Amino acid sequence: MSDLQISMILLGILLILVVVMFNWWQDRRIRRKMQDHFPEREHDPLMGTAAAEVARREPGFGLHVMPDPGLAEEQVDTDDPDEADPATEAVIDIRFPQPVEAIQLYPALEALQRIGTKPVRLFAESESGRHRSVLRTGEAYTALHLAILLANRSGAITDIEWSRFWTLAQELAGKFDASVEGPEQSQVLFRAVELDTQCAALDAQVGLALQLREPVPVADVSRVLKDVGFLSYQHQLSWMSDAGQPRFSALFDGQPALAFQAETVARIDLLIDLPNSPPDDQAFSRMATVGRDLARRLGGRLLDDQGNPVAEQTDQTIDKQLHALYLQLEQAGFMAGEPRTCRVFS
Numbered sequence: 001m002s003d004l005q006i007s008m009i010l011l012g013i014l015l016i017l018v019v020v021m022f023n024w025w026q027d028r029r030i031r032r033k034m035q036d037h038f039p040e041r042e043h044d045p046l047m048g049t050a051a052a053e054v055a056r057r058e059p060g061f062g063l064h065v066m067p068d069p070g071l072a073e074e075q076v077d078t079d080d081p082d083e084a085d086p087a088t089e090a091v092i093d094i095r096f097p098q099p100v101e102a103i104q105l106y107p108a109l110e111a112l113q114r115i116g117t118k119p120v121r122l123f124a125e126s127e128s129g130r131h132r133s134v135l136r137t138g139e140a141y142t143a144l145h146l147a148i149l150l151a152n153r154s155g156a157i158t159d160i161e162w163s164r165f166w167t168l169a170q171e172l173a174g175k176f177d178a179s180v181e182g183p184e185q186s187q188v189l190f191r192a193v194e195l196d197t198q199c200a201a202l203d204a205q206v207g208l209a210l211q212l213r214e215p216v217p218v219a220d221v222s223r224v225l226k227d228v229g230f231l232s233y234q235h236q237l238s239w240m241s242d243a244g245q246p247r248f249s250a251l252f253d254g255q256p257a258l259a260f261q262a263e264t265v266a267r268i269d270l271l272i273d274l275p276n277s278p279p280d281d282q283a284f285s286r287m288a289t290v291g292r293d294l295a296r297r298l299g300g301r302l303l304d305d306q307g308n309p310v311a312e313q314t315d316q317t318i319d320k321q322l323h324a325l326y327l328q329l330e331q332a333g334f335m336a337g338e339p340r341t342c343r344v345f346s
Helices: 003-037 048-055 102-112 159-175 185-202 218-228 283-298 312-331 339-344
Strands: 089-101 118-126 140-149 179-181 205-217 231-233 236-240 246-252 264-273 300-303
Touching: 089 102, 089 159, 089 185, 102 118, 102 140, 102 159, 118 159, 140 159, 159 179, 159 185, 185 312, 205 218, 205 283, 218 236, 218 246, 218 264, 218 283, 236 283, 246 283, 264 283, 283 300, 283 312
Parallel strands: none
Antiparallel strands: 089 140, 089 179, 118 140, 205 264, 205 300, 231 236, 236 246, 246 264
């Protein structure tokens, strides 16, 4: 290789290095200008450890959890919408002399999620004055409000359940030197009986029975139900509304379909739970139509609750009767299918 060729190669390498250095300098200069106009935030929620912290979850009352409010302030700067329902719940108020961190309250609240057959809901006042229906890690609270359901399908709250609830609330308050206020037991029990009596008069369930000619394997029955449109919902196979609420559910030999343990099924019950299903002008005829289709597919007879064959001519008449029951619920202040109604009729 001649001296001229070597010189040309070295000159080419030098030019390449010059171009690379120039591009690096240009890139650095542009980056500095961008940082001057758009400085990085200390806690960019899209970058680095902040994203990991926002995604973190801590255990909360009733298994509800929320992110640390200090990491998502814009999402928690308003009051939570849920509140205690004075018509269906009795409330014990606990006020702390000093704000208490959520992490300190979690263990003390474990025993207060349910008392006997009655669920308990928790509401709190944060140190910043916000109303909470869920405790949030990183927040401190000046007060708790414990709301216990007065009545459900298990009956009115008993004196034993109320005494237990009051005792646990006092024990919680004692751990933090807090004050406790609540209604008199006699008042609570009186209201509970009134609510129980009112709801007993409004409660209604309507069922049909598909009596199979012979026992059928559970897997086959489940497959047919899913083929016609039933979906898994909690422990049930249910026919769902467009809003995702069960219109009616299937029982296998009187038990929830998804909790059924036997190998074969002899009877399928279709059940409309009116307070827990959305209002429907064709509630019965819809269920009866599905029942007749299942009878053709599986073989069997569709019977009413008296054991008589279901005639199609009666569908519209029963639809009107059920529509009237939905209206009675609404007039009494219980909109069918809404969470408040489902709490009481559970």
